[in-house]
Amino acid sequence: GAVVSQHPSWVICKSGTSVKIECRSLDFQATTMFWYRQFPKQSLMLMATSNEGSKATYEQGVEKDKFLINHASLTLSTLTVTSAHPEDSSFYICSARDFTGMHEQFFGPGTRLTVL
Amino acid sequence: GEDVEQSLFLSVREGDSSVINCTYTDSSSTYLYWYKQEPGAGLQLLTYIFSNMDMKQDQRLTVLLNKKDKHLSLRIADTQTGDSAIYFCAPADGGATNKLIFGTGTLLAVQP
Numbered sequence: 559g560a561v562v563s564q565h566p567s568w569v570i571c572k573s574g575t576s577v578k579i580e581c582r583s584l585d586f587q588a589t590t591m592f593w594y595r596q597f598p599k600q601s602l603m604l605m606a607t608s609n610e611g612s613k614a615t616y617e618q619g620v621e622k623d624k625f626l627i628n629h630a631s632l633t634l635s636t637l638t639v640t641s642a643h644p645e646d647s648s649f650y651i652c653s654a655r656d657f658t659g660m661h662e663q664f665f666g667p668g669t670r671l672t673v674l
Numbered sequence: 675g676e677d678v679e680q681s682l683f684l685s686v687r688e689g690d691s692s693v694i695n696c697t698y699t700d701s702s703s704t705y706l707y708w709y710k711q712e713p714g715a716g717l718q719l720l721t722y723i724f725s726n727m728d729m730k731q732d733q734r735l736t737v738l739l740n741k742k743d744k745h746l747s748l749r750i751a752d753t754q755t756g757d758s759a760i761y762f763c764a765p766a767d768g769g770a771t772n773k774l775i776f777g778t779g780t781l782l783a784v785q786p
Contacts (some may be wrong), residue, residue: 564716590771601762602717602776615771651716653774661705661772667716 561585562654564666571642572674578638579669581652587632588654592663593625596649608635642673676700678777680763685783692750694780696763699744703765706739707774708748711760720748720761750782758784 561584571577581591589610594602606622608614608629616622624646626638635654639646649670653663677699686692698706704725709717723730723737723746730737736749746763763777 592773594776601778604773604775607771607773653717655772661766662719662722663772663774664719665709665717668714670714 560656560662560664562588562652562664562666564650564652564669566669567667568670568672570672570674573643574641576638576640577642577671578636579650579652579671581635581637581654581666583633583654583656583664586654586656586664588635588656589632590655591629591635592653592655593627593635593637594651594653596651596668598649602651605637639671642671644673647671647673676703676765676767676775678763678765678775680761680777680780682778683781683783685785686753687785688753688755690753692753692757692782692784694748694750694761694763694782696746696748696777697744698746698763698765698775698777700765700767700775701741701744702768704768705766705772706737706746707764707766708735708737709762709764709776711762711779713759717762753782753784755784755786758782 565580593605606614606616614627629635651668653665707722708720734751738747760779764774766772
């Protein structure tokens with residue numbers, strides 16, 4: 559149990575375009591989902607926390623107008639990178655925590671974004 | 675904010691024990707986690723320890739927690755080549771959302 563999927567697993571786009579990444583909890587309902595960013599050979603940096611049905615809470619330094627997060631249902635959160643630029647190229651990872659209040663976060667496999 | 679430090683690299687021989695160390699600054703952390711990341715993949719939860727415990731053993735894994743020194747370690751017994759990966763220490767921040775603050779990661783290389 560406790561499987562989280564991400565789609566797509568990798569994407570290449572042109573500079574200036576927008577890219578949407580989906581994060582789904584497959585076998586549990588996730589009231590809280592987290593979005594992380596990981597640069598090569600570096601650690602994970604939390605970008606934002608999203609709760610189902612409410613606005614996401616962004617970490618300091620993360621542009622909310624650039625990284626749009628929607629958590630419209632208990633099994634789906636989306637991250638849209640708007641007007642992507644080469645410096646947005648990174649590995650984006652989501653995690654989810656179920657509504658029973660269990661403390662564990664279950665991570666998706668990640669999405670590799672390359673902006674040309 | 676929380677600062678989490680790990681040594682960057684550890685090399686061991688197959689069959690030996692590996693010890694990965696982590697120091698953190700936020701004393702309010704309630705849960706402290708260890709995650710494993712293989713190249714190009716997501717994170718796999720290995721184990722965790724609650725802050726009122728000193729030690730937790732789970733098969734080949736032993737976690738030690740020294741709250742006074744804010745030091746966490748992960749010992750892997752009988753290390754195998756399949757254990758080669760990056761290991762992240764991640765204390766939760768103790769707040770309502772239980773946010774994870776990831777350490778710098780330790781690359782474990784297991785030599786056959």
